[in-house]
Amino acid sequence: MLSNTPVCLCFFFFFFLFVFLQMVLMEESRDKPTLIIDRDPEGLSNILESSHILEASHVRELCKELPPRTVGHTWQLAYSTSRHGASLKSLYRKLSATDSPVLIVIKDALDEVFGAFLSHALRPSETFYGTGETFLFMLHPRFKCFRWTGENSFFIKGDLDCFAVGGGSGHFGLWVDENLYLGRSSPCYTFNNCCLSETDDFRVMELEVWTFG
Incomplete structure (x- = not known):
């Protein structure tokens, strides 16, 4: 069981790192204007x-x-x-x-x-x-x-x-x-x-x- 401890720690470390990065990206996206795709030109x-x-x-x-x-x-x-x-x-x-x-x-x-x-x-x-x-x-x-x-x-x-x-x-x-x-x-x-x-x-x-x- 002890031999699996480092593996478990690594898994939880990368999992929490992934969650943290996702939260940061979501927060940044709120501050950025939404791109309008294929907007018709005026006139x-x-x-x-x-x-x-x-x-x-x-x-x-x-x-x-x-x-x-x-x-x-x-x-x-x-x-x-x-x-x-x-x-x-x-x-x-x-x-x-x-x-x-x-x-x-x-x-x-x-x-x-x-x-x-x-x-x-x-x-x-x-x-x-x-x-x-x-x-x-x-x-x-x-x-x-x-x-x-x-x-x-x-x-x-x-x-x-x-x-x-x-x-x-x-x-x-x-x-x-x-x-x-x-x-x-x-x-x-x-x-x-x-x-x-x-x-x-x-x-x-x-x-x-x-x-x-």
């Missing part, structure tokens, strides 16, 4: 009413990836091909007065949804511009985000006949023509992304550009 219903592409699940996924400076700002539909026509020049004009970052969402002929978050508004430019906040994403049929790798700084490029996001070795992560109708997506060094669309070349059925007011 979600207005976003869904305005968009011909986005669904609630898309918006929630994107909100998890957007930089902190967009939090608390209202999503505003600055341009859509169904409302404003299909013209890159018109898109530039619509964004000329904004200093907000922008979200470009594209739905192609195969009903796939993808796009880019731009740290700065889209505009004609002689060289690439923007910051590492810029990223590419896929929304449907699956969600995936492609962030800056640090390999280069080819974030955003606006020409009169096209715009591009991400680049390297002659390949663009996302490229769309002046009519906002023909596009191309390729793996690029900037984001180490896969092709955002099912095929390298795609046709734009709807394109929306959102700002954060």
